[in-house]
Amino acid sequence: MGKHGLGELEHQTMLALLRLKDEAYTAPIAEELETRTGRRTTTAAVYIVLRRLEDKGLVESVLQDPGDEGGRDRRYFQVTELGIEQLRQARQAYTSLWEGLDTVLAKG
Template sequence: MKGTYLGEFEELVLLTVGAMYPEAYGVAIMDEIKKEAGRSVNISAIHTALRRLEEKGFVKSNMGGATNARGGRRKRYFELTSFGKKALDEVQSMRMRLYNRITDINFG
């Protein structure tokens, strides 16, 4: 398994996969990131991040059924693993520890 470092974009994709269960597939993830984060990303960036996340064990995937609407092609659905959830928990915990250390000074 590759390293467990989670980059900012990978974290965003991983959060989105978890939030969209059981309907997390490439285009839907891309659309949800645009809607929720206001970031336009291309589908190849999504697929690259999903492949890395799967190699690290943070997500797993399975193929859905073929549909006529997709010309007989199947969608690959992604799901957060317990290891992926643990990685998100650790990132959130670290961020909150650091955030809570910010002193109440006047930023004005």
């Protein structure tokens, strides 16, 4: 999974970025995470994770003027090629770990 791996919230945040495409800024990311995981995540927590991912080179951001909408500039994020590769490696590792556990986890 790469040298440093991905934490759970980092992993989930990057997947949310891919889903949101051009609308990936902190508020919609937090909403997407809550919708998909059932776990409430504050925009402050998302912002911290995004900065950490940016420092690792896994995401990049651009500050955009809101234009006619008015208000403050928004920072939009997207996953880099390195980030995509980290997600591929993580998926492969998790798939390998899950292999053969369906019957064990189905018991209940």
